[in-house]
Amino acid sequence: MELSLAEENYLKSIYHLSENGDTEVSTNAIAEDLQTKPASVSDMMRKLSDKGVIEYQKYKGVHISDKGKKIALNVIRKHRLWEVFLLEKLGFRWDEVHDIAEQLEHIKSPLLIKKLDAFLGYPSVDPHGDPIPTENGEINIQPQKSLMELNEGELGQVINVPDSNPALLRHLDQIKMKLGSLVKVIEKVEFDGSVLISIDNQSPIYLSGAISENIMLKLK
């Protein structure tokens, strides 16, 4: 079954908002995520439901079906493989790849993705640490905690940062935080949720709560 570009984007949004298909998603949340109006979402839900890629009851929110999940994961696979290509082969920075990959992910050619995957050496994660789903729609979700959840004294390794926020990514470049960096929480500031950390044993710096909740780590 071939979905339109718009339909693919809806499915992807639902997949993400439902955290990998586990929770129900509201009409408003989808509208917000896709920068459209709730009325448009309702229309589309009827259509996607008819196609069997979501389960939908009026006023009751949306659940992605197995079929839908597979399609969403395939789009995500393509997005992340293209991100790897843009960074590793073309020399883009990690804050530049998301928007272009948003376009490339809709190119239709399974063979192209097979060959791209091989060309890139079968990567398992994209430049932001997100796991790349397999051809069969399997995805390896790692247990992770946000930097804000760590306690004073705890140590973690950065394994994931958001791909869609260039300004944040550029800031991480500035403070020299990258995937794989070891981060130690020295002090948590009660008042504003900011944290004092050291990155790879460098001199400590403060990070705002807004930033630290977006940085995902594996406990060490």
Place this chain on the structure above:
Amino acid sequence: MELSLAEENYLKSIYHLSENGDTEVSTNAIAEDLQTKPASVSDMMRKLSDKGVIEYQKYKGVHISDKGKKIALNVIRKHRLWEVFLLEKLGFRWDEVHDIAEQLEHIKSPLLIKKLDAFLGYPSVDPHGDPIPTENGEINIQPQKSLMELNEGELGQVINVPDSNPALLRHLDQIKMKLGSLVKVIEKVEFDGSVLISIDNQSPIYLSGAISENIMLKLK
């Protein structure tokens, strides 16, 4: 000015049908080329004319403007760079690249194309021998003759074959004809327009007129 995918395809068609913008193009020819109906073409001509990318008078055919030519050449540039990528980096065959490049050519990101161009080593022709326009819309059109135009005894070097006909390209693979091959016309058959040729001094074979008129050569 941003054109839609459909508008870009119309411009590209007009550019090609007008042989690089030189001749007038008829409504029917465009409809045939784009597999659409003449009525749809008339609609689009009004729109493209309003945008200043073509000169159009009702019932009088269409001429592409300088502005339009530049846009068309940019799309063609992208198409041909992607074809090089697919063939040289991903290992596609030359008969497989056209359809995928038709999709990739509409990706919008000047920086992407700059970087892709560099990654490919600034190629000047695509896998079918078509010249790749520069960023500024310049294109190096070589004088060339179709194999059918050669006389008996004449020798030519293959410099261009059509990119959009996979069956033909696969046939050329079979008879081991590639870009750069030296082709000698041994005999021209009056009756059906076929020609007896030798490719790179191999044993002679017959080619139908339909094939030979699509193979473009530089006289040697």
Place this chain on the structure above:
DNA sequence: AAATATTTTTAGGTGAGACTAAAATTATAT
């Protein structure tokens, strides 16, 4: 030059995917 054929345009309509405004449903607060 008139008749006929071809090409092109206009008129009106369709589906996709968006919108606004209003109605219906569900959730929250009093």
Place this chain on the structure above:
DNA sequence: ATATAATTTTAGTCTCACCTAAAAATATTT
């Protein structure tokens, strides 16, 4: 429990790119 607020859906439009059928313009025959 009722009133109010928030969310969601429906109803009715809009634009885009296509369509068919009919009309208009141009080209070709006789």
